[in-house]
Amino acid sequence: MKEISRAALGVKPSSTFAVDSLAKRMRADGIDVIGFGMGEPDFETPQNIKQAAIRAIEGGKTRYTPSSGMDGLKKAVAERIFADCGVEYEPSQIVAASGAKHSIFAAVSALINPGDEVIIPSPYWVTYPEIVKMAGGAPVIARTEESEGFKLTPERLTAVLTPKAKLLILNNPSNPTGMLYNRDELTRLAEVCVKHDLYILADEIYSKIVYDGREFVSIVSLGEEIRARTILINGVSKAYAMTGWRVGYSASSNELARVMSNFLSHSTSAPSTISQFAAVEALTGSQESVELMRRAFEERRNYAVERVNSIPGISCIKPDGAFYIMMNLKEQFGKTIGGRVINSGDDFALSLLERGRVAVVSCSGFGDPGFVRMSYAAAMDDIKEGLRRVEEFLEVG
Secondary structure, three states, rough: OOOOHHHHHHHOOOHHHHHHHHHHHHHOOOOOOOOOOOOOOOOOOOHHHHHHHHHHOOOOOOOOOOOOOHHHHHHHHHHHHHHOOOOOOOHEEEEOOOOHHHHHHHHHHHOOOOOOEEEEEEEEOOHHHHHHOOOOOEEEEEEHHHHHHOOOEEEEEEEOOOOOEEEEEEEEOOOOOOOOOOHHHHHHHHHHHHOOOOEEEEEEEOOOEEEEOOOOHHHHHHHHHHHHOEEEEEOOOOOOOHHHHEEEEEEEHHHHHHHHHHHHOOOOOOOOOOHHHHHHHHHHOOOOOHHHHHHHHHHHHHHHHHHHHOOOOOOOOOOOOEEEEEEEEEEHHOEOOOOOOOHHHHHHHHHHHHOOOOEOOHHHHHOOOEEEEEOOOHOOOHHHHHHHHHHHHHHHO
């Protein structure tokens, strides 16, 4: 038999979904596991959004929409971007897809030719390099350091640029680090992108989940020159607790929007019609639930950061947004814990799940094996119990 696609064989499975699946199997077997693996709000989708979906079903709104999303959703997205970022887009520049991940896939596919280089700061969301490889591009990793707040600097960006560089992926706030770029930091990165003729994929899916009164600044708000080379990505999954509804969107130039729309017309045809009606309500209805959830996440972050830093042998820095902690494990390397020698985040995460009954995600898949990612998108009681188990796991060894 002829070989399977080499490009397909080079794509790694998502480590976040792998950990979540293993934890769910253990629970199905009657094992009490606390899950800090998935980046998924534990809140219910707000009632007004669910009711909008019910009305759509009852009203017979169950047929195909245009491949890039129905006009009402595009208008709602454009209005929400203007309200949040102060930047105007025409509905024709908006393309809806089946989740922000799908929007990123469409954007990278629209931009990248075989051999084009895509700059990805590490630690990075596990999916970015895989999407680039699926499109035939070459991921180029620009390292950041915990001591520098896990932020890409103009110098580190410039150091990895070659004539083949075409796109910078910038996640702000970041998954997995939770760090937020301020206006000055974004401006300096934007200047490098303009100078070297780079496109920017601005993944802002966590833009509503920012703490300590910090200002979220969208990179597209820095001026027309940078907006023209940016594909803005967002969606309803995180801010509105709508992960399973699968609606994401992009905002870009009319040319890129047209190409992405064509791509989607041959892949998923369009996002779920019912989910689109729910997303319109999310974006145009009351935003009170967004703030209530943000406050709850901030309270959980404060507890989790203080608690992690009170446990001997592990540490973390305080994230500015999203709902993740990067837990530094380097003091554990070389030790035997739970019968396993710890040499990486993979070893620690597997041993913690097997012996400590807590699911975290190794950051090997995020580009930094010295850490694990803990999601605090979980009930406070689970966070307290889970971190108690982590401390006990480390004490018992």
